[in-house]
Amino acid sequence: xxxxxxxxxxxxxxxxxxxxxxxxxxxxxxxxxxxxxxxxxxxxxxxxxxxxxxxxxxxxxxxxxxxxxxxxxxxxxxxxxxxxxxxxxxxxxxxxxxxxxxxxxxxxxxxxxxxxxxxxxxxxxxxxxxxxxxxxxxxxxxxxxxxxxxxxxxxxxxxxxxxxxxxxxxxxxxxxxxxxxxxxxxxxxx
Numbered sequence: 001x002x003x004x005x006x007x008x009x010x011x012x013x014x015x016x017x018x019x020x021x022x023x024x025x026x027x028x029x030x031x032x033x034x035x036x037x038x039x040x041x042x043x044x045x046x047x048x049x050x051x052x053x054x055x056x057x058x059x060x061x062x063x064x065x066x067x068x069x070x071x072x073x074x075x076x077x078x079x080x081x082x083x084x085x086x087x088x089x090x091x092x093x094x095x096x097x098x099x100x101x102x103x104x105x106x107x108x109x110x111x112x113x114x115x116x117x118x119x120x121x122x123x124x125x126x127x128x129x130x131x132x133x134x135x136x137x138x139x140x141x142x143x144x145x146x147x148x149x150x151x152x153x154x155x156x157x158x159x160x161x162x163x164x165x166x167x168x169x170x171x172x173x174x175x176x177x178x179x180x181x182x183x184x185x186x187x188x189x190x
Contacts, residue, residue, distance in 0.1 A: 001086070001119065003126050005062050008055035012048050017085040018063070019043035021111055026171050028112040031144040036171040053092075060091045062126055064110070064119055086114040089123040091131055091139075103131055105141040108149070120152050132185040139185060144170065145177040158183045 006014065022043045026034045034043075053059035064087030090106040105127060110119045131139055143149040145163050154160065158181040167178035 001064055001066055001114075001117075003062050003064050003087075003122055005060060005130070006054070008051045011054050011061055012051035014063070014085065015044045015047035015051070016040075017083075018047040018088065021085045021088060021109055022047070024111055025109045029171055030109065031147065031168060031170050031176065032107055032109060033168070034171070035169070035173055050090075058093055058095055059106075060093070060127075060130065061088060062090070062123060062130075063088050064114070064123060066114065086111040087119045087123050089127050091127050091136075093136075101136060102138040102140065103136050105139055108141075120149070121156065124152065124156055128183070128185060129188075133188045135187055137185050137187060138182060140180070140182045142167070142178045142180050144168070145179045150179060153181045156183075 011018070019040050022032070022034070023038045023040050025032060026036050026038045029036075050059060050061065054061055063085050065083040066086045067083065087110040089108045092104040092106050094100060094102050094104075105124070108120060108123060110123075128139065141153070141158075142164075143153065150160075161180040161182060163177045163179050165177045166175035168176060170176050
């Protein structure tokens with residue numbers, strides 16, 4: 001398993017793989033902004049649209065690619081940034097002049113078949129380290145209250161700010177609360 005940062009072309013070209021991850025994650029009940037069942041073609045379009053934000057530098061996307069049993073051709077494809085996508089995380093950078101020091105963690109997803117192996121923590125750590133290396137000193141995010149993600153953020157040193165009732169619906173359309181978190185980062189020496 002490797003975590004790779006994808007550029008805009010890779011996000012656009014890998015949108016179908018990312019869509020598989022998104023639809024399977026939503027089908028498993030993860031509240032990541034979509035209702036179930038999520039159509040793969042709609043998920044593919046959604047990911048392709050994210051490529052524009054990556055190209056503008058407003059969004060960074062990392063993917064976890066499962067190496068598994070690989071042929072030489074599979075290894076070359078994975079080295080190019082493609083393979084079976086089993087996880088992702090993004091950082092949405094503030095475009096406001098007074099917010100250039102902060103970013104939002106978005107779309108942390110791990111495929112149901114890859115959960116329980118520390119992949120979510122690895123993705124989160126990668127995003128945190130990259131943010132610190134680029135001068136970001138504050139990260140924030142929201143997650144469904146009561147979800148397994150809360151344990152991850154609590155144990156990864158994030159500070160729980162509070163809860164907003166009925167913030168978003170779960171995958172079947174029932175309003176659910178969300179918990180807000182932040183984490184201060186120390187800039188890494190240049």
